[in-house]
Amino acid sequence: MELQEKLHNKGLRLTQPRREVVAILNAAASPLTPQSIYQRSVERKSDIGLVSVYRTLELLSELNLVRRVHGRDGCHGYVLASPGHHHHLVCRKCGKAVEFSGSADLSEFITKIQKETGYKINEHILQLYGICPKCQEERQ
Amino acid sequence: MELQEKLHNKGLRLTQPRREVVAILNAAASPLTPQSIYQRSVERKSDIGLVSVYRTLELLSELNLVRRVHGRDGCHGYVLASPGHHHHLVCRKCGKAVEFSGSADLSEFITKIQKETGYKINEHILQLYGICPKCQEERQ
DNA sequence: TCCTTATTGAAAATGATTTTCAATAAGGAA
């Protein structure tokens, strides 16, 4: 497994709380805040400390196994990252998020901006918001 | 003036603290946090309350006169918004941010993602990071 | 099974943001 390996390479251990956070993120349909991850662990009776949730998220971010997703208002949630560079599309109604990879399509656009501004661009955050298919149906 | 009008329409007043926050954002070269806006007001001896900074930023956001800019780590800073839909390009070294408008160039990309995912996309956040021309020179 | 040491969790510390409320000042009316 990805996680197992990456931890091992750094002399870190695969502990209960770490498994738990990954499991919860895995089961989640939308980005979760540290608080809500903690809450779910209480519900699941795995009951890990909130502090460990924070620490685990920080670790998983460093390992690129988790991505921070930005809301326009209340900021960060976390989602499990698929390998490679991805972006998120979040439903306004139900909060469900899907990943999509669009770097290729953006690169032309980014090159253009580089020329216009003189900046050397080496990273980007793109986040889309909309209504998912299911919620579109329910509207009617 | 924009601000004057918009406030008036809502029966709100153009007060000293509000002028001050706008003036500080106007003079800023990069996104400012509420804390740093407050600090600058102390330096300028205008000395408005931190609470008013928060309240003013919230108000200006509602009026679309200010935009919240996201960092990948420590989240929000605020910049004065130019009219229309804009994005930000932030320098990693000095923090200087420039605005650019790229909605037109993105629309094709967004349409494609809509088709792929079935989502109805109606908003997006795009933020680019890089090194500004000045900082590129200093590197050498 | 034992032993080393990374990791945990509770509590305290810190920091950001919001709420409360009496005092103040914006700006329309006289």
Place this chain on the structure above:
DNA sequence: TTCCTTATTGAAAATCATTTTCAATAAGGA
């Protein structure tokens, strides 16, 4: 200009998120 109403302010307290501390625990190699 002056007065009066009421939106707004600022200080302090309350709240909420996040980080630090540290003794107790548990991973996992020997």
